[in-house]
Amino acid sequence: MERLKPVDVVVIGGGFTGLLMAKELATRTSVSVVVLERGPDRQLLDYMDDMDEVDFSLRFRMMQNISEETVTHRHTTANRAVPVREWGHVRLGTGTGGSGEHWTGVANRYPEDTFIIKSALKERFPASRIPADLSVQDWTLTWKDIEPFYTRVEEMMGIGGKAGNLQGRRIDGGNVFEGPRSKEYPVRPHLQSYAMTVFEKAARELGYHPYINPAATLPADYTNPDGISRPACQYCSYCMLYGCMIGAKAQPTNLLLPILKEKKTFTLRNGCWVRKIVHRDGRAEGVEYRDENGREIFQPASVVVQATFTSGNVRSLLLSKIGTPYDPATGRGTLGKNFTHQMSGGGNALLVYPTKLNAFMAAGGQGMAFSDFDGFNQLDPDANILRGGTFTGGGGGGHPIASFGTTPPGTSARNWGSAWKQAAIEHNDRTGGGPGFSAEHLSYRHNFLDLDPTYTDKWGDPLLRTTIDWTDHERRMRDFSAKISDRMAEEMARVSGAKIHHRPAATTGRRSGRYQTAAYATTHLHGGAIMGDTPADGVVNTYLQHWDVPNLFVIGASAFPHAGPTNPTMTALALTFRSADALIERYLKNPGKLV
Amino acid sequence: MKRREFLILPARTLGGYLLASTLAGEPFLAQAQQAKAPDIKIPLKFFTAPEAAVVSAMTERIFPTDANGAGAREAGVVIFIDRQLAGPYGHDKYRYTKGPWVESIPEHGYQGQSNPRQIYREGIIQLGNFAALGAAEQDQALIAIEKTTFFQMVRTHTLEGMFCDPLHGGNADMVGWRLIGYPGPVMAYRHEIEKYRGVPYPKVEPQSLEQLLGRKVPAWEDEPV
Numbered sequence: 001m002e003r004l005k006p007v008d009v010v011v012i013g014g015g016f017t018g019l020l021m022a023k024e025l026a027t028r029t030s031v032s033v034v035v036l037e038r039g040p041d042r043q044l045l046d047y048m049d050d051m052d053e054v055d056f057s058l059r060f061r062m063m064q065n066i067s068e069e070t071v072t073h074r075h076t077t078a079n080r081a082v083p084v085r086e087w088g089h090v091r092l093g094t095g096t097g098g099s100g101e102h103w104t105g106v107a108n109r110y111p112e113d114t115f116i117i118k119s120a121l122k123e124r125f126p127a128s129r130i131p132a133d134l135s136v137q138d139w140t141l142t143w144k145d146i147e148p149f150y151t152r153v154e155e156m157m158g159i160g161g162k163a164g165n166l167q168g169r170r171i172d173g174g175n176v177f178e179g180p181r182s183k184e185y186p187v188r189p190h191l192q193s194y195a196m197t198v199f200e201k202a203a204r205e206l207g208y209h210p211y212i213n214p215a216a217t218l219p220a221d222y223t224n225p226d227g228i229s230r231p232a233c234q235y236c237s238y239c240m241l242y243g244c245m246i247g248a249k250a251q252p253t254n255l256l257l258p259i260l261k262e263k264k265t266f267t268l269r270n271g272c273w274v275r276k277i278v279h280r281d282g283r284a285e286g287v288e289y290r291d292e293n294g295r296e297i298f299q300p301a302s303v304v305v306q307a308t309f310t311s312g313n314v315r316s317l318l319l320s321k322i323g324t325p326y327d328p329a330t331g332r333g334t335l336g337k338n339f340t341h342q343m344s345g346g347g348n349a350l351l352v353y354p355t356k357l358n359a360f361m362a363a364g365g366q367g368m369a370f371s372d373f374d375g376f377n378q379l380d381p382d383a384n385i386l387r388g389g390t391f392t393g394g395g396g397g398g399h400p401i402a403s404f405g406t407t408p409p410g411t412s413a414r415n416w417g418s419a420w421k422q423a424a425i426e427h428n429d430r431t432g433g434g435p436g437f438s439a440e441h442l443s444y445r446h447n448f449l450d451l452d453p454t455y456t457d458k459w460g461d462p463l464l465r466t467t468i469d470w471t472d473h474e475r476r477m478r479d480f481s482a483k484i485s486d487r488m489a490e491e492m493a494r495v496s497g498a499k500i501h502h503r504p505a506a507t508t509g510r511r512s513g514r515y516q517t518a519a520y521a522t523t524h525l526h527g528g529a530i531m532g533d534t535p536a537d538g539v540v541n542t543y544l545q546h547w548d549v550p551n552l553f554v555i556g557a558s559a560f561p562h563a564g565p566t567n568p569t570m571t572a573l574a575l576t577f578r579s580a581d582a583l584i585e586r587y588l589k590n591p592g593k594l595v
Numbered sequence: 596m597k598r599r600e601f602l603i604l605p606a607r608t609l610g611g612y613l614l615a616s617t618l619a620g621e622p623f624l625a626q627a628q629q630a631k632a633p634d635i636k637i638p639l640k641f642f643t644a645p646e647a648a649v650v651s652a653m654t655e656r657i658f659p660t661d662a663n664g665a666g667a668r669e670a671g672v673v674i675f676i677d678r679q680l681a682g683p684y685g686h687d688k689y690r691y692t693k694g695p696w697v698e699s700i701p702e703h704g705y706q707g708q709s710n711p712r713q714i715y716r717e718g719i720i721q722l723g724n725f726a727a728l729g730a731a732e733q734d735q736a737l738i739a740i741e742k743t744t745f746f747q748m749v750r751t752h753t754l755e756g757m758f759c760d761p762l763h764g765g766n767a768d769m770v771g772w773r774l775i776g777y778p779g780p781v782m783a784y785r786h787e788i789e790k791y792r793g794v795p796y797p798k799v800e801p802q803s804l805e806q807l808l809g810r811k812v813p814a815w816e817d818e819p820v
Binding site: 048049051052053054055058059060061065066067070073075080082083084085086088191192193194197232233234235236237238245246355356358360361400401404405414415416417418421422425428429454455456514515516517518519 | 656657658659661663664666684687688689690691692693695697699701702703704705706734737738741750753754755757758759760762763771772774775776777778780781782783784785787788789791792793794795796804807808812813814815
């Protein structure tokens with residue numbers, strides 16, 4: 001094995017969190033930073049060629065090569081896990097920028113009480129209402145601690161939105177249920193499509209508080225505090241699963257890489273597959289990796305930052321034998337604990353609008369939402385659920401293949417042939433549903449991560465095994481969301497003149513009731529290396545510093561003790577900023593435990 | 596060396612058109628069209644000629660040419676499928692194919708060992724003399740296999756070949772996009788999104804990605820396997 005010259009900091013993973021950490025280090029200190037990224041280098045010009053649905057939306061050209069590494073899944077410890085053989089429930093990116101290149105740009109903060117979930121549930125419900133196997137915990141920080149970092153992420157990216165709670169003042173048109181913001185969004189909200197105006201009108205008629213969803217696809221030209229200028233989004237609709245060819249979508253390659261490339265202290269090495277963090281006596285010594293030619297290399301470093309996707313972070317710690325693997329039978333151990341996956345739901349209505357939607361004009365993250373049922377808001381006692389979630393809709397982005405073929409029930413006997421073709425053409429770009437639902441996934445003792453005993457990656461290292469299933473609580477949340485969504489759909493039909501069809505739940509793909517890996521859910525996996533107030537409660541402390549190995553930082557959504565109700569990117573990056581501040585302002589001056 | 600197989604179609608079958616990108620590097624096609632030859636010979640990358648005839652007939656029942664306009668035949672869907680199966684997708688190059696192979700529950704999706712090339716080959720054999728049957732008999736044969744992995748795959752690929760960018764060999768002359776009024780990839784709608792709010796977008800001549808960029812765009816299926 002070749003041994004390289006030591007560096008100050010080695011970052012495993014060149015995605016959003018890893019490159020943000022590198023940018024903070026490279027611009028605020030003189031330490032040397034090496035980022036090891038498994039995938040290829042990417043840059044703006046690469047994205048000129050990618051307005052192609054087959055290669056990018058259907059064959060997942062920007063994703064990790066799943067033939068080399070995947071995860072396995074089983075519902076319970078009594079089942080045998082099988083590998084996820086092709087991209088289904090999640091889509092993990094690769095290459096410089098990671099999933100931060102192909103993400104959609106949905107840019108919500110979590111609600112204020114997400115961070116004190118355990119205390120909030122305890123205050124709200126008698127102990128008898130809390131499921132015995134719930135393993136939620138408070139996040140080691142409160143809204144006041146994280147709010148300034150949310151602001152920094154929004155200003156870095158130029159998030160377009162409208163405040164609904166500015167320092168306690170509620171503002172119509174924004175999300176009035178959000179936690180108090182210190183500042184207005186840096187950029188105006190997105191332009192509205194027809195479908196968004198229908199959603200907004202219907203939501204207002206029902207007394208909800210709709211808002212244009214905050215998005216990282218710039219609604220107007222913007223220059224961020226780092227001096228990075230990006231042009232306004234052109235609504236081309238090639239956003240989710242694509243890189244943005246004009247740099248309007250906030251991506252590591254347009255926000256961070258231009259700054260990093262100027263720094264002599266920064267090195268990015270692509271094609272490097274890290275297999276192990278080497279450690280001795282509670283100290284990380286560096287990382288072992290294979291470079292693009294398969295050579296085995298050891299990179300010594302004073303600080304190691306583990307910054308891959310949630311699943312990659314946890315697997316790296318397990319393979320490196322750092323920390324105590326979680327045992328669901330005894331509840332002992334922390335590594336792999338509290339694995340969660342953002343909950344989604346929605347209704348069963350199909351709307352046929354009187355006009356074409358022009359869904360091919362759209363931006364990632366452009367859409368409407370209302371949070372009237374978030375958290376404890378308007379909890380329906382009959383629904384018997386502990387938490388609600390956010391309803392969203394009106395987004396476009398219809399590409400010709402995936403959006404073709406929706407027909408109202410009863411229009412043709414089968415989904416092929418002349419009769420179906422006629423109905424599908426007639427209804428093309430005219431159909432929609434009620435709002436979708438995005439909700440908290442609480443953590444449970446039985447949902448966890450460990451190493452698979454059978455399946456291996458291309459080097460022969462064990463795959464990560466996911467053990468997870470929905471419980472009756474999530475199934476009740478879904479039923480609740482269908483009720484609200486279907487009611488909204490009726491109102492949307494009324495205000496727009498659309499014809500409404502009620503489809504049997506079994507045909508809409510939302511009701512299998514069990515966790516599944518075959519069809520897309522969201523790429524939002526959380527937990528497994530969670531933050532905790534003590535080493536017994538978490539793998540990392542509130543600054544994402546490993547409890548047992550102080551010169552190791554494990555950053556990203558792997559630190560989330562449970563899943564908030566909306567997409568996790570803003571929260572993952574806010575925690576990264578906070579971790580970077582602690583690393584730079586305190587750790588580097590006085591290396592040791594920060595807590 | 597394997598004998599080269601061709602799909603032979605009447606020159607006017609593909610609506611009288613084939614974009615250059617459909618058959619990159621096959622200049623004789625353009626010549627055939629210029630000469631108004633009665634038949635055109637399309638070199639196949641995966642199928643044998645009889646296999647291509649079966650798949651072509653299947654796609655034409657799934658998305659027929661009829662009173663509602665062009666179908667799989669005009670779009671060249673079988674050419675799209677042939678190229679997909681010849682490339683990394685057909686070979687499962689980007690699928691996790693390590694064993695042990697075990698059957699599992701539907702929530703885990705397709706766990707079979709066969710790659711798309713094998714699924715097609717075996718499925719085509721089961722259909723026997725399908726290409727020679729009349730339309731009604733063909734429909735009955737397809738109804739009988741409607742639930743199979745093979746049929747579902749062909750249906751999915753038929754829609755892909757109808758509405759893909761022509762750089763993949765289907766949607767020849769963008770007949771699929773014309774059917775549904777899809778303008779093709781367009782870089783800027785910023786000044787139109789509010790103007791056409793609730794108003795149908797005007798019928799425009801669609802534009803492919805290669806037309807938009809003015810150069811060749813590499814298709815993933817052409818990556819060496």
